Amino acid sequence: MLPWSIDWAGRLEQKTYDSALLRGNPLGDPHERPVLVYLPPGYDESEQRYPVVYVTMGYTGHLGMFFNRVAFRQPYPELLDAMFAVGDVPPAIVVFVDTWTRLGGSQSLDSPGAGQYLSYVCDEIVPWVDASYRTIADRDHRAMTGKSSGGYTAMVMPLMRPDVFGALATHAGDASFELSYRSDFPRIARILRDKYDGDIQNFLKDAAGRAGRLQNEDIELYEIYGVSSAFSAEPDGTVLLPFDDLGEVIPEVWERWLALDPVEMLKQPQYADAARSMRAIWIDAGRSDEYYLDLGATAFHRGLQAIGVPEEKIYFELFDGKHGGIEYRYPLAVRWLCERFQ
Secondary structure, three states, rough: OOOOOOOOOEEEEEEEOOOOOOOOOOOOOOOEEEEEEEEOHHHHHHOOEEEEEEEOOOOOOHHHHHHHOEEOOHHHHHHHHHHHHHOOOOOOEEEEEOOOOOOOOOOOEEEOOOOEEHHHHHHHHHHHHHHHOEEEOOHHHOOOOOOOOOHHHHHHHHHHHOOOOEEEEEOOOOOOHHHHHHHHHHHHHHHHHHHHHHOHHHHHHHHHHHOOOOOOHHHHHHHHHHHHHHHHHOOOOOOOOOOOOOOOOOHHHHHHHOOOOOHHHHOHHHHHHHHOOOEEEEEEEEOOOOOOOOHHHHHHHHHHHHHOOOHHEEEEEEEEOOOOOOOHHHHHHHHHHHOOOO
């Protein structure tokens, strides 16, 4: 395996999209966003139209990280290209979208605390891709995929916008919030008490002065505030944490989080209808996931079964592994989706 760029069978285009919806967002983040488009082998030589697979990243992820190169591992776009180059997978266009914020992410939702990221993807990027490339421009040939917070997006965006997406693949996506989020609240409350007088705004001010010198603990605090900005921001943009100074949940705020838990969403008629309308649903996670997202994946699978989604529409697997280092799974899901687009 060469440690530098490959000879591509398909090709990548990196564009910049000027978003009207993200202009003036609450966090002051850029409204001009990079979009990476992978075109499969043969795209330039044919008039064929293609299904489209969309990819979002996990928390703290941004588009440039898809080019990260580490020893003995290829970046995701190169893994995709190698898969399509063999010729035994029905080709697709793959679009990598960026919903990063200065807090580390947006959960790709519309929120007064972060901005209109769900609408940005569904109402700006998808129509732009359909107008710019030879896509099969219907929801039954369009999927959302991702890992971790990106896997959360892959679950909830098709549930919220089944008019746009008709398939999904979630890798260790955020789900079962009582397990994956709530257990962290006492520990985070203790950090805030001991270092920041119990006020997360003090942390944000301090961290802003330490750019480039953040520790893992800082990332956790950014994440809890960033996810709160997506799940529990007031109409004026005020961000409410879901726990108090003892780490105990604040019921009225926590209910707002639970209303956006993919497992809980399946219990609502509109989201159950959306799930049943999906053409294909891939779910996986590592059995040793540090955030218990294997349990969340299992709960989401059982929720789909409970509302009557046919098992032949679902791929579900728990594999040996943790939360990180599962990039090799991504092309497996894309292959499976592409076969079901036929």
